[in-house]
Amino acid sequence: MKIVFLDRYTVANVDTSVFGLLGEYSEYDYTYPDQLIDRCKGADVVITNKVYFGEDEMKQLPDLRLICIAATGMNNVDLEAAKEHNIAVKNVVNYSTSSVAEHTFALLLELYKAIPHYDAYVKDGSYSKSGRFFYPGPVFHEIHGKKWGIIGMGNIGKKVAAIATAFGAEVVYYSTSGRNMDAGYPAIALDELMSTCDIITIHAPLNDATRNLIDLKALNLMKPTAYIINVGRGGIVDEAALATVLNNDAIAGAALDVYSEEPLSADSPLLKLNNPDKIVLTPHIAWASYEARNALVQKIVVNIKETFNV
Template sequence: MKIAILDAKTLGDDIDLSIFEQFGSVEIYPTTSPAELYERIEDADIIVTNKVVIDKDAMNAARNLKLICVAATGYNNVDVLYAREKGIAVTNVAGYSTESVVQTTFGMLFYLLMHLRYYDEYVKSGRYAESDIFTHLGRPFWEVNGKRWGIIGLGTIGRRVAEVAQSFGAEVVYYSTSGIEREEKYPRFTLEELLKTSDIVSIHAPLNEKTKNLITINELKLMKPHAILLNLGRGGIVNEKDLATALDEGIIGGAGLDVLEREPINPDNPLLSVKNKDRLLITPHIAWTSIEARKRLVSEIVENIRAFLDGEIRNRVDLRL
């Protein structure tokens, strides 16, 4: 087998990819541009891709292609319908990043809620050394205990966030972006009711026609003035221009984003010009990237390849959700 790993840089330089050599020859490319794609996959039996688009033309260019391994849960970068027509198997990986995303969710919350940047700078600036008391109350913060945590998208990650939030004493409610009726142990609210009554709102939903621009200035105005909004789902769910306005006008207390509509961020994104920068935390899509999560991801890709070669996945799309 000839394996082409197209965007290995997204997996990290600290992850050992030699494990793929057990299946045959491996070509590892840190990144792959559209202009480089066809030449790199023309002889490949197996493609491993995170974000590189494998469309109809790419599949036609890869004359030996038998398996596409998506190094992620989402597989919108692969034309799965055409793959089915061509008898090319497609696999993804689910569940590998749950704990990493949950940990990042709470890290973002506490950074914003407890004004950690402010207090760190207060000490390091020398102002604390000049204080006449042992403490400093410049930025009051409140406790998660006894507050309402609203979750938008109660999937695998959303449920785990709910469990941890409850361990802090929060009351958990949720809004279903799919609209599918199912029995859950948490109260299901309308989006309006959730936004109006929650002190913390975290988003863990996919981007689709139901969630695109789900949170605009109209929804932000429903939230409490002290409420914190966290988006660890997908960029495009929160209107970024409207969020910048809400932060500058004090409509909400703060926001943490690990995902953006365009990644890397557009230089003219209005969030980069927010006046109240202490109300906003943006990280570069890192929630999924703990060392353990990336090791699990690579391990699951290896298992998908092994299952394909053993005949468990044969000439069909096998998206493991």
């Protein structure tokens, strides 16, 4: 069996030598479209995180039997074309639930507790020079007693709900699909969630129902003291609209780990806010704890073994 990993950088420092125990294995840090066919010739299995596979690629790879997506989302593979070419496609689910849920709280607490400001105050010597044990700086808040709205009640949404409840928040949710429900929490309309919640977190996939779901109209429903966090998919939140409401002080703050264009454009309005302290940005890392990436590799191994009965 010949196995090729096309964008190995996505699992970074996780050991991938286990693939070599299954057959002839080669890996590439990243693969550009004009390199794909040469690298995949003769391969039975291709592993890809973001490298795209469509009809044109598949018809040139007659030996290909399995595409392993090193992620949950399957947008980078033409599933209909794969079916026509008798190529199995397998993704990995539930490997990063804890990682994304924990990152949600890391982003929130960074904002909610004004951590960057207070950290800088101590490290730049201001605290040492103050002569006081306490510094009454920017206002910060407790999660306890706040109303927390979750958009997307899949596995990650449910995990966030449980943790938020442990903090003492009142959790409500909006199911973007109408299928992922949880009887333990009230399901409410999106407009009600946007207008009544103190904290709003997004854990939904990007599809026709969620693209630009959180537009200027939705953002303007939020309370001026509310915060919104997107760790779902870029494209769900209209980033220009988000910049507008932040610049107008219409909401208290925001945090994003995902963007409509990745990497984030240097011209993004999110990088040019009047007050950059109102936003926290991370480079699509919520899913990528060491433990999650290791679990991802192990589950890809299982997918290969199950497909080839080895």
